[in-house]
Amino acid sequence: MNAVQESGASSMLTDLWRRRTHLSHDEMVSIYNLVKSALRSYYPPELQALREDKEELIAQFIYSKVLRLEPGHTESHASDQSAPSSGYAVCAYFRRFLIDCLRSASNQRDVSMEAEGIGEQVDEHAHAVDDPVQSVLMQHGLDEARVRHLARQFIGGLDKYEQLVLAGTLGWCSGGKGGLFGIASRHHIPSYHYRAVKLGVTLKKSAHSEDFAQTKIGRWICNVLGIAISADNQNAILLVLSLLAAESCQSSA
Structure with missing residues (x-):
């Protein structure tokens, strides 16, 4: 039609x-x-x-x-x-x-x-x-416990600098002074901006959903969680990012 x-x-x-x-x-x-x-x-x-x-x-x-x-x-x-x-x-x-x-x-x-x-x-x-969380995740065959488990696995597979970049943008120190630049300076993270782009926590102004899908976090959401990177799945994507952030905080506790 x-x-x-x-x-x-x-x-x-x-x-x-x-x-x-x-x-x-x-x-x-x-x-x-x-x-x-x-x-x-x-x-x-x-x-x-x-x-x-x-x-x-x-x-x-x-x-x-x-x-x-x-x-x-x-x-x-x-x-x-x-x-x-x-x-x-x-x-x-x-x-x-x-x-x-x-x-x-x-x-x-x-x-x-x-x-x-x-x-x-x-x-x-x-x-x-x-349960709004369960309702959104269930549409993709997921539940909160499984997403959190897979988030911990994902974080465990990152190197120490990527874990710090994730923590500095989404996780335990995202509200710290100086933002990502501040945490990069304090922890001496080399090429922190490049790492942030590759990880998917920082995107260029001209970036589209396809660009995010090629990042480490984007591939995790798409290939591991089975959630397509599209505007239709925005609620689910934001939800799993919040769970990823929560697990980033837990992993450093």
């Missing part, structure tokens, strides 16, 4: 959503297909902990939350969500629906227990909903 078609589909979706309690049969079919299309390549982690398959959950979402056909819904309650202006907004609404389903399943135990460990998985996902 090109940009013009995508814009037209978004406009149509917004219009139909605003009139969703008064749609003709053909318009219902249209909004159904538009929502399905927006969710086609979207696989949030909550899907793994629910017994229904994705197609069934999408159908439930459209029936209950988009078209508002469940008993008890009235026109006065039909506008509790703003009309989505893009497929990304539809994905956000769908994930909110899945989180509600997950909480309900966790509270009522209306989840199949045939698969070994599914109960524990539901508890893990339900907990993650209320």
Whole structure:
């Protein structure tokens, strides 16, 4: 779908959503297909902990939350969500629906227990909903304990000067007088600026995400943690950098 078609589909979706309690049969079919299309390549982690398959959950979402056909819904309650202006907004609404389903399943135990460990998985996902750190990391198959462990391994693989550069920018002495220059002077770090660039704690003004991906920290995030260096993963990247900084402090304690 090109940009013009995508814009037209978004406009149509917004219009139909605003009139969703008064749609003709053909318009219902249209909004159904538009929502399905927006969710086609979207696989949030909550899907793994629910017994229904994705197609069934999408159908439930459209029936209950988009078209508002469940008993008890009235026109006065039909506008509790703003009309989505893009497929990304539809994905956000769908994930909110899945989180509600997950909480309900966790509270009522209306989840199949045939698969070994599914109960524990539901508890893990339900907990993650209320834990921002866990929620972000879980999208990449990670948890805080594992990231911290891998961070300690990464720090242990750096030479003493790189560890000091990391500490001077992200870690235990990052707030020290004189910043990185100050710690380089105090610890006699040779070529400290070059080391900082190679490590990834200092970037040139003209640098792009591809440049950061080629640094030691960038390669660790991408190759070891499995998080692609992109704007879409900014929250996860900032989070793992904060955990790396915390482990830098611990390693020098």
